[in-house]
Amino acid sequence: MTRAPRAFIADTTALVLFFTATGILNERFIAGMSWSEVAQARILGAALMLPVARPYGIWRDWVMRRAGPGRLSRLLWDSVALVSFQVPIYGAIIWISGASGAGFWRGVLGAAVMMLALGRPYGAFLNWIRRLFGLPPGGKKPMSLNSD
Numbered sequence: 001m002t003r004a005p006r007a008f009i010a011d012t013t014a015l016v017l018f019f020t021a022t023g024i025l026n027e028r029f030i031a032g033m034s035w036s037e038v039a040q041a042r043i044l045g046a047a048l049m050l051p052v053a054r055p056y057g058i059w060r061d062w063v064m065r066r067a068g069p070g071r072l073s074r075l076l077w078d079s080v081a082l083v084s085f086q087v088p089i090y091g092a093i094i095w096i097s098g099a100s101g102a103g104f105w106r107g108v109l110g111a112a113v114m115m116l117a118l119g120r121p122y123g124a125f126l127n128w129i130r131r132l133f134g135l136p137p138g139g140k141k142p143m144s145l146n147s148d
Contacts, residue, residue, distance in 0.1 A: 003135065006133045006134065007054065007057065007133075007135055008053070008054045009133065010057075010126075010129050010130045010132070010133040010135055011053045011056065011126065011129075011130075012049065012050060012053035012054065013129055014053070014122075014125055014126040015049045015052075015056065015126075016046055016049050016053070018118075018122050018126075019045065019122075020042055020045065020046065022114060022118060023042060023045055023090075024038055024042060026107065026110050026111055026114055027041050027042075027099075027107065030106060030107060030110035030114075031094060031099055031104075031110060032106070033097070033098065033099055033107070034098075037097050037098045037099070040097045041093055041094055044093050044096060045090075045093050052085075052089060056085050056086065057126065057138060059081060059085050060078070060082070060085075060123065060126070060138050061138035063077055063080060063081035063084075064077050064078065064081065064123070064138055074120060074123070075119065075120040078120040078122070078123035079115070079116045079117075079120065080119070081119065081123075082115045082116075082118065082119040082122060082123075083112055083115045086111075086115055087108065087111055087112050090107075090108070090111045090115075091104070091107075091111070094107045094108070094111075123138070126138065
């Protein structure tokens with residue numbers, strides 16, 4: 001399998017696994033959504049993750065090239081990448097799924113805080129999944145859609 005399909009599968013696997021688990025926690029316990037709304041949000045979220053996982057991986061790789069070698073720099077840039085790309089998408093998901101008013105804003109703010117905190121753990125998880133697929137970690141050299 002060439003790099004492009006492996007990169008798509010790796011990035012999608014990482015995003016779906018990691019954010020299905022964390023999304024459930026935020027939607028139920030921070031946004032106060034009902035279990036049926038959480039289920040709807042996760043189904044919609046999974047459907048939206050398929051087309052955005054690889055573009056996010058490319059976005060993250062581009063942002064992470066700005067990170068220095070230190071832990072704090074990698075933590076900061078991983079968080080910037082995640083928040084700037086995923087929070088707007090997440091807001092749309094929970095709005096479409098029934099969150100409104102204060103619950104919507106709590107959910108979006110909760111997601112932003114959560115993604116700030118989870119930026120680096122997700123980045124490390126993504127790099128681990130990529131290694132399982134025989135791919136280099138992101139941010140060091142470009143992983144384009146057309147590279148083999």
